[in-house]
Amino acid sequence: MGATDTREHIVEAADRLFYENGYAATSFADIAAAVGLSRGNFYYHFKTKDELLGAVIARRLASTEAMLAAWEEGASSPVARIRRFIDILVMNRAKIIAYGCPVGTLCEELAKLDHAAQDDAAAIFGAYRGWLAGEFAALGRAADADSLALHVLMRSQGIATLATAFHDEAIIHREVAALTAWLAAEVGEASRPTPTAPQRPS
Amino acid sequence: MGATDTREHIVEAADRLFYENGYAATSFADIAAAVGLSRGNFYYHFKTKDELLGAVIARRLASTEAMLAAWEEGASSPVARIRRFIDILVMNRAKIIAYGCPVGTLCEELAKLDHAAQDDAAAIFGAYRGWLAGEFAALGRAADADSLALHVLMRSQGIATLATAFHDEAIIHREVAALTAWLAAEVGEASRPTPTAPQRPS
DNA sequence: AGCCCTCTAGGTCAAGCGTCCTACGAAGCT
DNA sequence: AGCTTCGTAGGACGCTTGACCTAGAGGGCT
Numbered sequence: 448m449g450a451t452d453t454r455e456h457i458v459e460a461a462d463r464l465f466y467e468n469g470y471a472a473t474s475f476a477d478i479a480a481a482v483g484l485s486r487g488n489f490y491y492h493f494k495t496k497d498e499l500l501g502a503v504i505a506r507r508l509a510s511t512e513a514m515l516a517a518w519e520e521g522a523s524s525p526v527a528r529i530r531r532f533i534d535i536l537v538m539n540r541a542k543i544i545a546y547g548c549p550v551g552t553l554c555e556e557l558a559k560l561d562h563a564a565q566d567d568a569a570a571i572f573g574a575y576r577g578w579l580a581g582e583f584a585a586l587g588r589a590a591d592a593d594s595l596a597l598h599v600l601m602r603s604q605g606i607a608t609l610a611t612a613f614h615d616e617a618i619i620h621r622e623v624a625a626l627t628a629w630l631a632a633e634v635g636e637a638s639r640p641t642p643t644a645p646q647r648p649s
Numbered sequence: 650m651g652a653t654d655t656r657e658h659i660v661e662a663a664d665r666l667f668y669e670n671g672y673a674a675t676s677f678a679d680i681a682a683a684v685g686l687s688r689g690n691f692y693y694h695f696k697t698k699d700e701l702l703g704a705v706i707a708r709r710l711a712s713t714e715a716m717l718a719a720w721e722e723g724a725s726s727p728v729a730r731i732r733r734f735i736d737i738l739v740m741n742r743a744k745i746i747a748y749g750c751p752v753g754t755l756c757e758e759l760a761k762l763d764h765a766a767q768d769d770a771a772a773i774f775g776a777y778r779g780w781l782a783g784e785f786a787a788l789g790r791a792a793d794a795d796s797l798a799l800h801v802l803m804r805s806q807g808i809a810t811l812a813t814a815f816h817d818e819a820i821i822h823r824e825v826a827a828l829t830a831w832l833a834a835e836v837g838e839a840s841r842p843t844p845t846a847p848q849r850p851s
Numbered sequence: 852a853g854c855c856c857t858c859t860a861g862g863t864c865a866a867g868c869g870t871c872c873t874a875c876g877a878a879g880c881t
Numbered sequence: 882a883g884c885t886t887c888g889t890a891g892g893a894c895g896c897t898t899g900a901c902c903t904a905g906a907g908g909g910c911t
Contacts, residue, residue: 605807
């Protein structure tokens with residue numbers, strides 16, 4: 448039972464399929480097969496594909512904000528928190544090489560489709576942007592906090608795009624190290640418990 | 650007359666529509682309407698959509714290589730040539746904000762579709778990569794020429810992605826200025842006839 | 852029990868896709 | 882002139898899409 452559960456399963460599966468195959472290339476039938484539901488039943492939960500997309504974007508935005516809030520409690524310093532953001536690229540490298548950045552690729556696809564929800568998707572970037580800017584402001588860089596935040600975000604996107612295009616993991620390790628070095632030079636080096644230097648996986 | 654002309658017109662229109670609307674979202678009917686041909690007649694020129702994609706990629710690769718070769722003749726120094734590459738972002742800013750980078754968005758879309766031609770599309774990136782590496786090598790940085798080339802390419806992609814997502818032209822101007830400054834610091838400043846500092850358009 | 856509301860299954864519908872065929876006109880060659 | 886070749890026009894096919902309806906199963910309520 449529980450329509451809420453079923454709806455959540457649908458959004459979860461749609462989230463994954465939209466990421467792996469793209470929004471336009473994912474059909475209701477694909478999602479239904481992934482969840483194990485009948486095709487026609489989608490009308491009860493989601494009237495249109497756009498409505499489903501809105502739910503997926505809302506889910507991603509909520510989980511992003513939750514993750515950032517958790518980092519706020521967990522990590523020791525603003526610099527360490529920013530590094531934690533950068534390290535996402537390394538942790539998710541396998542998926543990034545195969546499918547790119549979930550946020551960036553969705554925004555670009557929606558921009559091409561001139562979709563009404565493209566600004567909602569960009570709001571996920573906005574969450575990262577605001578959070579990063581807050582961390583830079585906490586480091587005494589309030590004046591150019593937004594520029595610094597966009598710079599980190601920009602390099603993350605560039606790394607993801609090239610890693611996807613060339614299917615090359617070394618690009619991620621090398622450029623993450625360069626970005627971490629830039630951060631240290633920009634705001635000063637604090638204590639560094641976890642290394643982000645390029646380390647090849649087994 | 651001239652099937653070659655017609656074929657060229659088709660590839661030209663497909664190139665533009667693939668860029669503006671994406672590969673999957675562009676139908677034969679769309680291209681036929683743009684060229685002014687009947688839909689069914691595509692079978693004579695291109696048997697499948699994949700074949701058309703191959704022709705579009707080949708056309709982009711050829712025009713890219715031609716442009717790079719022309720730069721080799723035109724610009725004065727390797728640094729000036731690299732700056733010329735960076736300035737593409739400013740020159741094409743309107744289209745980039747609307748549709749993103751032609752190469753990057755195509756590569757990401759094909760990666761999601763797991764398309765057979767994704768490596769061919771990445772070869773366009775490869776052309777830029779090799780050309781940039783050659784310029785850095787000419788500047789005495791042969792040892793890390795490829796890394797430097799990838800870094801420039803990476804930042805170009807990041808700038809394009811964020812500018813598209815936020816529909817913000819200021820990001821392009823600010824980050825192009827930052828990238829130009831990085832280049833000057835990295836390989837030393839040469840004579841600089843044309844400024845790349847952020848300058849707002851009218 | 853009886854009822855109602857929630858949720859699901861299966862299936863129809865028009866429209867769109869890529870694919871593919873056949874017939875017509877315009878040249879160029881013998 | 883007759884014939885072949887090239888290029889175009891228009892439409893038919895089989896399939897999948899998203900959208901949508903109807904019938905009925907299941908659980909909680911009075």
